[in-house]
Amino acid sequence: MSLHYDVLGEGGPVVTLAGGAARHPSYLGDLAGLSGLVVPHLRGVGQSPSGGAGSYWAQASDVDALRSQLGVERLVIVAHSAGTRLAISYAAQFPSRVERLVLITPPATYLISDPSDAAKLIDARRGDPAFDTALQAFEAGPDVSDDDAFNAWNRATAPIGYRKWDVAEQRHAAIGRWDLAAAQDYFSVQPPADLPSRLGAVTAPTLVIAGDSDCLTGFAPVIALADLFPHGEVAVIEECGHYPWIEQPAEFRRAVDEFLARPPRT
Template structure:
């Protein structure tokens, strides 16, 4: 296991792939750890993939309350510690918001971005407050079935491995999950994202209940020249539900902008 020491504690990360291959940073969604990318990375050869557990998720320390910019600072530190020169970042959901923030504030570190199932603003302050209140009073398991319905298309929800993703959510630290909800409630990246001027691929799922395709499309429209693609029969986590289709969408973009 690999760790990066941060002012708030220990950040867990993992590197896979040849040392001389193009580096791609992968940022996870709310309620998942770096295993989110396992199936997709099995379909994406020829890269040096760096994954991490954000604060309060997976094997990383809790880290207290934070904003999206703080999570972006963690990724900046990870890039500086592990990579030479700018990298490509691929972020999903809150990971996509991290990617937007980092690309806007540290363009020296990011050469291109893949933004999957994300937006400049996700949900409302009221919706996140309601979710936090439910977790505080009834536990994180109380939201698990709702999350599964929003995350996955009906085809995937009928598969036995759905239980594994439900378990990942309910085993996430409740304080860590709540801290991320508070960061999402406060986040609005419209101005930052509208100022981006880097190659960008934006991906949506046609059955996404958390970030519907039209919301993701509107974010893509803010970035001049951004490409937009919808993956069929996929919800909020197309890298899980449709890893081959996800890889087929991403690989040409990575090849084009990796050097």
């Protein structure tokens, strides 16, 4: 399937996968000024049509079709949150076609056995009125009666994703609409049970970026994820939640720029 994609800046290409799941990729912006971004609209999101095979495991084929369209042998992939599920699925299915991976605040408990410390991080934030209100909505679960209700729930729970809830965070949280049907399709098929072991064949350098105050993913599981990759490493962004390019842009760029600037492995 041919995906619509946006190109931001010169250079690259750096294929950039949004999370959500199924959130319009406009919320990524240019990732604090990264250039050469190729940002696909995933199936059923934005200007890309929906259709069968919409799970994150199946959409790996769409990513490879994009690679062919871009005319490159291997991809540099930057992915955020639920988008890292697709990036990891692609790497597992097409390991020789990955040049580098950057996984930003990835969910990891589906891949590793390490217990999550998200509850501890949440407890540390209790007492903040905006956070407490958002947590109550989060614990009630999403309203999937229609697109508007689903988007309203995501907006109501947004403060959980940030270390603080100031003007910049509030403005960012308002960007990018979710598509309910696409989100449901995204999780419609589970990846193979041996997915964690398959990542041992992904020899591309892999950078996992963790926010030390990420109440959505926890911190410990994200750190542990890097160990599944032969050349995995971690960059910890302090005083940061789920959106490091918004919350700590300088530290985020420092980590990503240094990683992408390294000479390729031979």
